[in-house]
Amino acid sequence: xxxxxxxxEWDSKYCYPNSFVLKNKLNIKNQTELENAExxxxxxxxxxxxxxxxxxxxxxEHLKKIHKFLFGEIYDWAGSVRTVNxxxxxxxxxxxxxxxxxxxxxEKLKQEDYLRSCKSKEELGKxxxxxxxxxxxxxxxxxxxxxxQRMFIEHLAYSxxxxxxxxxxxxxxxxxxxxxxxxxxxxxxxxxxTNALEKIKE
Numbered sequence: 001x002x003x004x005x006x007x008x009e010w011d012s013k014y015c016y017p018n019s020f021v022l023k024n025k026l027n028i029k030n031q032t033e034l035e036n037a038e039x040x041x042x043x044x045x046x047x048x049x050x051x052x053x054x055x056x057x058x059x060x061e062h063l064k065k066i067h068k069f070l071f072g073e074i075y076d077w078a079g080s081v082r083t084v085n086x087x088x089x090x091x092x093x094x095x096x097x098x099x100x101x102x103x104x105x106x107e108k109l110k111q112e113d114y115l116r117s118c119k120s121k122e123e124l125g126k127x128x129x130x131x132x133x134x135x136x137x138x139x140x141x142x143x144x145x146x147x148x149q150r151m152f153i154e155h156l157a158y159s160x161x162x163x164x165x166x167x168x169x170x171x172x173x174x175x176x177x178x179x180x181x182x183x184x185x186x187x188x189x190x191x192x193x194t195n196a197l198e199k200i201k202e
Contacts, residue, residue: 011084014077014142022143024074042070042147053155058114059106060099060140066155067141067148075143082142090182092139102138105131115160124160125194126186128153133181133189153193161200168196 014022021031028034054069056062068079083095093101109115109131118124135149150166157164166174169192177189 013084014082022075025076026074038071038074038144041073042144045070046147046151049151053158054151056155058109058152058156058159060102063102063135063140063148063152066151067144070147070151071144077142078144081140084142086139086142088139089179093137098138098140102135102140105134105138115156118160121162121197121199122194124157124162125197126190128157128164128197129177129181129186129189129193131156132193133178133186136178137182157197158200162197163200164193165196165198169193 016023016029019029021029021034024034026034026037028037049066049069054062054066056065064079064081071078081095081098085095086092112127115124115127118127132149132153135152136145139145141148154164154166173188173192177192180187181189
């Protein structure tokens with residue numbers, strides 16, 4: 001996996017002493033073992049959510065609810081806003097600005113009627129790409145942002161009448177799209193999201 005996803009800054013609140021491994025309910029102190037446990041648990045949770053969607057108002061509380069659902073068995077702070085600054089190849093939004101920035105973003109989404117008025121797959125793909133990219137730049141949680149925001153965007157697409165299958169997008173393409181979007185170049189993200197959309201048959 002790319003360094004983008006696994007470069008952490010050590011901090012005393014979230015990490016074990018003299019380690020970059022995040023403190024966890026499983027008390028796993030080896031990074032690879034923790035990643036494997038995370039993957040197994042969140043994959044099971046994601047499968048569960050695909051059958052029974054996590055309801056919410058497509059706001060920050062909804063995003064936090066999804067994060068807690070996915071990571072609540074692993075981290076005590078699941079569903080809570082991070083309180084430290086982090087970088088993974090690029091520096092994300094400073095902790096003190098997370099809440100105002102993301103609430104402003106979700107207010108914008110509300111004003112767009114949660115994308116339900118998009119008139120085409122291409123228009124929807126463009127707006128989904130924008131919101132996915134902007135949530136990623138804010139990176140509100142200490143860990144698990146990617147999985148959480150993708151599930152949120154899947155639910156958002158579904159509410160607009162489309163299925164969004166991230167399995168159709170390679171990790172390499174998602175990484176490249178995320179890096180480009182960091183400098184407000186959304187074109188590639190728009191392309192890969194649109195290609196993964198399919199209108200739900202009534």
